Amino acid sequence: MSKSRCFxxxxxxxxxxxxxxxxxxxxxxxxxxxxxAIDCGMFQGNVNGKNDDGDIIDKLxxxxxxxxxxxxxxxxxxxxxxxxxxxxxxxxKGFRGKIYLSEDTKTLLPYALNDSCxxxxxxxxxxxxxxxYNESDVSQxxxxxxxxxxxxxxxxxxxxxxTLFQNGHLIGAALILxxxxxxxENQINLLFTGxxxxxxxxxxxxxxxxxxxxxxxxxxxESTYGTxxxxxVHECLADNVARCIRSGGTVVIxxxxxxxxxEILYLIKEMQRQKYLxxxxxxxxxxxxxxxxxxxxxxxxxxxxxxxxxxxPDNFNFVDKPTRNKLLVDTSSKIxxxxxxxxxYGPAIAYIPEYAKRKNAQIHFTSLFxxxxxxxxxxxxxxxxxxxxIGGRKIILQADTFYTxxxxxxxxxxxxxEFLKKFKNLQYVLVNHGEPDVKEKFSDRILKEIxxxxxxxxxxxxxxxxxxxxxxxxxxxxxx
Ligand SMILES: [Zn+2]
Numbered sequence: 001m002s003k004s005r006c007f008x009x010x011x012x013x014x015x016x017x018x019x020x021x022x023x024x025x026x027x028x029x030x031x032x033x034x035x036x037a038i039d040c041g042m043f044q045g046n047v048n049g050k051n052d053d054g055d056i057i058d059k060l061x062x063x064x065x066x067x068x069x070x071x072x073x074x075x076x077x078x079x080x081x082x083x084x085x086x087x088x089x090x091x092x093k094g095f096r097g098k099i100y101l102s103e104d105t106k107t108l109l110p111y112a113l114n115d116s117c118x119x120x121x122x123x124x125x126x127x128x129x130x131x132x133y134n135e136s137d138v139s140q141x142x143x144x145x146x147x148x149x150x151x152x153x154x155x156x157x158x159x160x161x162x163t164l165f166q167n168g169h170l171i172g173a174a175l176i177l178x179x180x181x182x183x184x185e186n187q188i189n190l191l192f193t194g195x196x197x198x199x200x201x202x203x204x205x206x207x208x209x210x211x212x213x214x215x216x217x218x219x220x221x222e223s224t225y226g227t228x229x230x231x232x233v234h235e236c237l238a239d240n241v242a243r244c245i246r247s248g249g250t251v252v253i254x255x256x257x258x259x260x261x262x263e264i265l266y267l268i269k270e271m272q273r274q275k276y277l278x279x280x281x282x283x284x285x286x287x288x289x290x291x292x293x294x295x296x297x298x299x300x301x302x303x304x305x306x307x308x309x310x311x312x313p314d315n316f317n318f319v320d321k322p323t324r325n326k327l328l329v330d331t332s333s334k335i336x337x338x339x340x341x342x343x344x345y346g347p348a349i350a351y352i353p354e355y356a357k358r359k360n361a362q363i364h365f366t367s368l369f370x371x372x373x374x375x376x377x378x379x380x381x382x383x384x385x386x387x388x389x390i391g392g393r394k395i396i397l398q399a400d401t402f403y404t405x406x407x408x409x410x411x412x413x414x415x416x417x418e419f420l421k422k423f424k425n426l427q428y429v430l431v432n433h434g435e436p437d438v439k440e441k442f443s444d445r446i447l448k449e450i451x452x453x454x455x456x457x458x459x460x461x462x463x464x465x466x467x468x469x470x471x472x473x474x475x476x477x478x479x480x
Pocket of ligand 1: 078
């Protein structure tokens with residue numbers, strides 16, 4: 001088979017689940033080149049930026065795998081900081097092309113980037129270094145954004161078309177289809193899942209249209225929970241919460257600001273409706289970003305299905321600073337939902353050390369995956385009764401701690417496989433966004449269960465070259 005003259009290289013900036021960024025240099029037969037990137041996220045995981053992990057993560061965040069001034073366009077899959085957090089850095093380093101994203105992601109992004117900017121400023125102050133970027137870089141980035149409607153094809157240059165499709169992972173999240181067509185060459189079709197879920201309690205997620213399922217396609221798929229299945233989830237958040245409240249305790253639920261935060265509030269409302277939880281128990285929501293996103297949803301500024309607009313529980317209040325100080329010394333039974341999901345940022349940093357040392361308390365993380373170096377990871381590796389260092393503060397862990405994937409925003413292994421089975425002409429699958437051993441095992445499973453020519457694992461060591469006839473070769477980045 002002759003090699004195609006039109007091809008695209010797929011490079012990944014990360015090997016794990018944070019710092020997601022893919023760069024696609026596209027080479028055309030007329031010698032024209034174009035470079036687009038999908039997402040540009042922050043590496044995450046450190047608790048206070050002072051430990052070794054913090055240094056490594058800081059270094060990773062400062063190093064981009066390409067020169068941003070040579071980038072023509074950026075496509076954003078969804079508004080999570082591990083996919084968007086370094087966009088302002090691209091602009092700081094000279095990127096002036098368009099940033100394409102869904103309408104709701106365009107609404108949500110300013111909140112995430114401004115919050116990220118203030119976290120970075122605090123970290124820089126603590127570490128006595130320069131922040132990764134500043135407010136004007138954030139403004140510059142936001143001025144370059146251009147929203148796209150779901151399902152509408154958009155030509156971003158003479159040869160490249162982009163289409164976004166709704167994705168249940170998050171409000172505004174998109175699957176991204178990139179199609180490269182040069183006269184006389186077969187079309188190259190790449191579908192990036194970003195983080196993916198087939199369902200979302202706040203949305204009626206649209207199905208992928210038939211014309212996409214029929215395409216000769218390369219799918220770049222996430223694998224965060226590629227080796228987990230829904231049946232693996234034994235913890236029941238509602239049962240755990242009810243048990244702690246019955247014994248007069250306090251439950252602290254660290255939650256990601258968008259999606260999880262609101263879903264937990266809805267779950268509590270359902271517990272009240274089913275009389276599983278008394279409406280006398282006070283419910284508190286803390287964290288600027290979580291509160292802002294909740295208000296955007298309640299005000300209808302982003303798409304929420306009508307039946308889910310009223311998701312706040314009874315006896316619920318947002319927390320301001322003076323109230324937070326009271327809650328930190330309060331001993332009455334209550335539920336506090338707070339950012340951040342991994343416990344490493346936001347008011348969770350104040351609540352967790354305070355409540356982790358109390359016997360009648362429960363810290364309930366709402367994710368099975370705990371990024372290495374995060375507070376969630378630290379507590380997961382600490383037994384009850386053992387000492388733990390939380391940002392320099394030593395405490396004995398007395399509270400119960402739980403980690404549940406019950407309300408995960410990511411599809412599990414079986415659902416990812418079902419998703420791949422829907423495509424009728426799958427050429428090649430590249431696995432990304434997972435821990436190295438998960439990516440390995442999930443790739444093996446795809447090979448066994450899916451009708452596909454080849455499966456590859458994306459990381460920083462290899463670049464995959466896809467031509468009009470599928471995979472052409474992998475290139476070791478060291479020899480590139
Ligand atoms: Zn995500």
